[in-house]
Amino acid sequence: MGVDEIPQIQIELDSKSVDSSSSLDAQDIEILSLYVESIISNKSYSSINLTSTSLVIKTKTIDSTSENGEINSSKPKKNKNFIETVKKFSFKQSVIKLYRNKEKVQPFIPNEKQKQRENAFLGYYECYSAGHPKLSIPKLSLSTARIDLHNSKILEAKHLVLMKIKQSPQIGNASIFFITGKHDKIDGGSEYSGKMYNLFPEWMQDDSIKCLIDEDPVRGVGTYEVFINKLEKENDEITDETLKDWEKKAKQKKDVTYKIALAGFYLKGNKEDHNKARRFYEEAAKLKSLEAKLCLGFMYSIGKTDYSPKKAEKLFMEIINSKNSKNRNILIYRRIAMRNMAILYHNSHVLESFKLKNLLKSSNLKTAIKWYKKSLEMGDGQSGYLLGLLYESNSNNGIKEDKDEAEKCFGEGAKLNNLYAKAKFGRILVNKKEGVNKNERKKGIQMLKDTAKKGLVMGQTFLGEFYEKEKNYEEAVKYYSKSAMQNRGYYSHVAQYRIKELYAEDFISKFENLKYILNLYEKELKYYYNGDDEILKKIH
Known part of the structure; x- marks a missing residue:
């Protein structure tokens, strides 16, 4: 040539x-x-x-x-x-x-190693403060996952970001803290040359996730924090006048309440605000505040200032071992600290500082299970759900699959009103062929209805599955479409797949949004599963 x-x-x-x-x-x-x-x-x-x-x-x-x-x-x-x-x-x-x-x-097509990374446990560490209604200080409950995009190529990183946002929790106050890196400033100016850092805002304009994001991502130095839309909005707006009043009262040396209130306010801000939050939490922690220690450990777990799982572990252990009976919320702080500890070990295979201490992944998971169980015993429904997932999984995670134990854990979580556990346990009850009576089956159906009504895509898909098996296709499509339209990851994709199958088999006539859902499914299948729908055929 x-x-x-x-x-x-x-x-x-x-x-x-x-x-x-x-x-x-x-x-x-x-x-x-x-x-x-x-x-x-x-x-x-x-x-x-x-x-x-x-x-x-x-x-x-x-x-x-x-x-x-x-x-x-x-x-x-x-x-x-x-x-x-x-x-x-x-x-x-x-x-x-x-x-x-x-x-x-040309969408990103992950290889087996990248798929394992995508499917790795996404731990949400929790920071909790009870607030003070009489002083008009709102409760703070922030659950955040840490996703490090280093060592990822551009398209792989975008794929991971979009997928994790879609799979983020629908309840509470949740966010994902993405570590993008920043690299050097361009020509000595204010802009950084990091590819992921500069492309990240564009990724957030993707139509498939716009409706899931609450306001603009918070930009830090080499990081972005994406807050997820909540099912139930809270009126937690704090005025400038209130903030000034808190700052004035927080200057008192022995004050704890206003220091924690200010720290909670700054916790949802940028890098500069994070430093302020850390300072207020440290001051309150010196005054033996358990909630300050919990939230400071949370910050170390995520890396909102310094990233140090070891420091986080130390703070969580101080809370767990606390004998401070005067604090009326001590049980809440202890069970959240236990769950945070479990998540540290559940995620230990990606934490550098844990590598020498915990060489075997199975050993890490056994330690995680120990803390999940302790937290569940103290009334933490989320731990019941996460523990159930570990026993339910048939993946090679070093833990033996145990469906009976998974059912038990989901059941305990459901009793404690955890929506995800209720959806899982409800589906188990309605699908059981032996050892379940009519009342238990009705109870399972009601659990699915409760979670579906709350807008949980898992519950909506499970309820659609139930009605499809009953050959009540009108109700099946009603709930499948609710889940499909939300487009929140795996369970929404399953609902889209089921609608496509029902339509192809002439079980349903045309209904509103059918064309939109089918087009949406085609795009999602290509981008997230490389056109292979095998994983969507059997709901887990």
Whole structure:
């Protein structure tokens, strides 16, 4: 093949070049760089020519730039020279759209190792403060997962971010703390060159998750915290006047109440606010406040200031071993601390500081189970649900599958009114063929109805499954569609799949949103499962 026959890809730039001191938007540079990298990875291309009107790509590697704008291929390097050359031009939005469209056409397809990472336990550590109704200080309950995107490629990271947001809890006050990295500042300015850091806001514009996010993500230095929409909104707005009053009263040396109130307020802010929250919690912890220790341990678990699982473990143990009988909420703090401890060990395979202490994953999980059980014994319904999942799973996690033990744990969690446990236990009761009477079956149906009414996609899908088995297709589609429309990960995808199957088998006539759901399912199946619906055929 001659030089003239080599395939060429042309990207239109503005016809006029601008002063060399001008620069592109940082995100645009990253996107163009990523797009070029994705093209030049194809071995068919051998050189790149850059002019004021077009960019003709013919190469796999970039090294030096000649006076006439030709970029010659030699040693593989990062695209520093390429980016510096591109900075001399302002380019059209069509370039950006071209990269984004390419990404949509060629979705990320995870390999087995990446799938294991995606399916890894997503632990939500909890910070809790009882508040003070008489002083108009609201209760604080924040559950947050830590997701580290380091060592991920761009498309893999985006795939992981979108999936984890969809699978996030629907109850309480939940968020996900994403560690994106920041890298160096561009040209000494205020913008950072980190690809994930700069692309993250764009990922949050994905139509499939927009409805799940509560306000804009909180941007930190190399991090983003995404808050999830709650099923039941709380009126927790704090005015500037209230904040000033709290700050004035918190200055008293022996004050605990207002220090904790201020810490809770700043906990949901940015990096600077996190430092303030930590300072107030530390001051209150010195005054032997259990809730301050709990929330400080929470901060160490997530990495909202320093990331230190060891420090978190120490604080949680101080709460667990506390004999402070004067605190009326001591049982709440102890059981949450126990659950947080369980999650530390459940997630220990991804915690660097735990590696030497816990070499075997099965040993870590056994320790996690010990703490889940202690927390459940103290009345923590969430621990019942998480423990049930461990026993229910048939994955190779080092813990022997035990359906009877899983049922017992879900049942205990359901008694304590945990919605997820109620959905699981309700489904077990309605699907049991032996050892269950009519009253228990009715009880199971009612549990599913309760969770479905609350908007829990798991409960809605399970209830749809129940009605489908009863051949009541109208009710089945009613609940499947509620779950499908929410589009919150696996259980919504199962509901979409069931609607598609029922429609294909002529069990249902056309109904509102059918076309939308079928189109949604097609997109979700391609992006998250590479077009393979096998995992959606059997509900777990």
